[in-house]
Amino acid sequence: MLIEQLYTGCLSEAAYYIESEGVAAVIDPLRDIEEYLKLATERGSTIKYIFETHFHADFVSGHLDLAAATGATIIYGPDTVTKLPVHIAKDGETFQIGAVTIEVLHTPGHTLESSCYLLKDEAGKDHAIFTGDTLFVGDVGRPDLAQKSNEITMDDLAGMLYESLQSKIMPLADDVIVYPGHGAGSSCGKSMGPENQSTIGAQKLGNYALQQPDKASFVTAVTEGLAAPPSYFPINAKINKEGYENINAVMEKGLKPLNALEFKQLAALDDTIILDTRFAARFTEGFVPGSISIGLEGRFAEWAGMILPFTKNILLVAEPGKEKESIVRLTRVGFEKFIGFLDGGYNTWVNAGEKIDMIIDVEADELAMDIPFDPNIVIIDVRKETEYDEAHVKDALNIPLADLTDPASMANLDDHHNIYVHCAGGYRSVIALSLLKREGFHNLRNVVGGFGLIKELGDKIEIEKTEAALN
Numbered sequence: 001m002l003i004e005q006l007y008t009g010c011l012s013e014a015a016y017y018i019e020s021e022g023v024a025a026v027i028d029p030l031r032d033i034e035e036y037l038k039l040a041t042e043r044g045s046t047i048k049y050i051f052e053t054h055f056h057a058d059f060v061s062g063h064l065d066l067a068a069a070t071g072a073t074i075i076y077g078p079d080t081v082t083k084l085p086v087h088i089a090k091d092g093e094t095f096q097i098g099a100v101t102i103e104v105l106h107t108p109g110h111t112l113e114s115s116c117y118l119l120k121d122e123a124g125k126d127h128a129i130f131t132g133d134t135l136f137v138g139d140v141g142r143p144d145l146a147q148k149s150n151e152i153t154m155d156d157l158a159g160m161l162y163e164s165l166q167s168k169i170m171p172l173a174d175d176v177i178v179y180p181g182h183g184a185g186s187s188c189g190k191s192m193g194p195e196n197q198s199t200i201g202a203q204k205l206g207n208y209a210l211q212q213p214d215k216a217s218f219v220t221a222v223t224e225g226l227a228a229p230p231s232y233f234p235i236n237a238k239i240n241k242e243g244y245e246n247i248n249a250v251m252e253k254g255l256k257p258l259n260a261l262e263f264k265q266l267a268a269l270d271d272t273i274i275l276d277t278r279f280a281a282r283f284t285e286g287f288v289p290g291s292i293s294i295g296l297e298g299r300f301a302e303w304a305g306m307i308l309p310f311t312k313n314i315l316l317v318a319e320p321g322k323e324k325e326s327i328v329r330l331t332r333v334g335f336e337k338f339i340g341f342l343d344g345g346y347n348t349w350v351n352a353g354e355k356i357d358m359i360i361d362v363e364a365d366e367l368a369m370d371i372p373f374d375p376n377i378v379i380i381d382v383r384k385e386t387e388y389d390e391a392h393v394k395d396a397l398n399i400p401l402a403d404l405t406d407p408a409s410m411a412n413l414d415d416h417h418n419i420y421v422h423c424a425g426g427y428r429s430v431i432a433l434s435l436l437k438r439e440g441f442h443n444l445r446n447v448v449g450g451f452g453l454i455k456e457l458g459d460k461i462e463i464e465k466t467e468a469a470l471n
Contacts, residue, residue: 020098053132077115109161110141174201254338
């Protein structure tokens with residue numbers, strides 16, 4: 001028996017490859033399926049089943065393309081509603097994979113169709129459970145992503161999750177391995193631990209949600225303090241439920257090389273946006289006017305899903321050789337409307353003599369020198385509200401990056417303001433500055449190193465906390 005966890009750090013997502021006696025199954029595959037096919041080919045195995053723990057909201061599954069490529073059956077748990085060609089399993093139904101079996105455990109709560117998959121070894125002993133978004137290391141799935149207007153509430157789902165955990169998960173032996181669908185950094189929970197696997201026993205001892213004395217306490221514990229889910233979550237859930245374009249067709253459209261003139265003509269169309277995926281430090285030095293910066297070095301696909309419109313065509317500017325990676329990672333969160341890339345990257349634009357734009361980088365100590373003497377200075381902190389509350393520059397304006405897609409968030413900014421933008425380390429601030437540039441603001445400065453370096457200046461810049469964080 002082989003269990004391979006295939007972890008994608010920028011999405012904090014774990015897919016799984018299980019194999020026994022030449023038969024394989026994949027659990028929660030990403031949209032780009034090459035890795036699963038390569039693994040099966042190298043090992044001389046046949047992928048027979050694709051198990052889905054639920055309709056994912058944070059990424060687009062590769063279930064349809066993988067099934068088309070292998071002939072495998074797609075399995076969902078009870079209460080699944082879809083017109084896709086899938087097998088809807090019964091609670092307790094088992095599937096044979098070589099000498100091992102997988103049992104379906106219906107665990108509604110995160111979503112109504114959420115299910116876990118219990119793997120029994122060759123001797124029939126419970127060996128591992130693939131928990132999807134039902135149980136994480138140190139946390140459980142958020143119960144606010146599958147509401148149906150007034151039919152079912154977040155508290156209703158949280159109550160279902162409690163019952164699922166108590167009846168299906170807690171009775172398992174302490175040595176059963178827990179393989180979750182996500183790790184730290186995912187927006188599908190609120191306090192996941194750093195480990196990507198655990199055991200039932202360890203979770204009984206260390207997971208706050210499993211230590212609640214009753215259902216009411218559990219519901220309160222898992223629903224309090226939930227940040228708003230990323231805006232693209234409903235879009236991805238809909239795509240997973242209704243289907244999508246074959247990834248090879250999407251790649252063919254996106255990997256169309258364009259010279260500077262062709263690129264310029266397409267960029268002038270109203271339904272087109274320019275996405276620059278170079279690292280943030282390269283973007284500020286110079287870019288095609290109107291470009292949105294989302295660098296590959298950060299949580300790229302996640303921010304793309306929150307920042308970019310899904311309805312517009314995408315033109316790509318990437319480091320030469322990084323075009324395919326950019327498109328693959330964008331498809332993981334549902335983008336399909338690609339129309340080409342700037343062949344040769346940004347240098348092609350420069351060499352063609354086209355106009356460029358840039359953003360001025362400043363060090364934290366320069367910000368410290370400017371604050372006392374510039375009456376028009378506005379400091380924008382684009383970190384999350386919780387980060388801002390913990391500590392921030394005195395009088396800084398908190399506009400979380402995700403909110404900058406709404407022009408109303410910029411209502412208090414004027415042309416005469418000298419705007420300094422920072423985040424925690426310098427990635428989010430450059431995205432924010434590219435959005436501000438598109439809205440016509442030009443007196444902009446990027447604080448290199450963000451709040452991390454600002455804090456190191458000691459009393460050169462006054463730092464304060466919100467009252468909520470002090471209490």
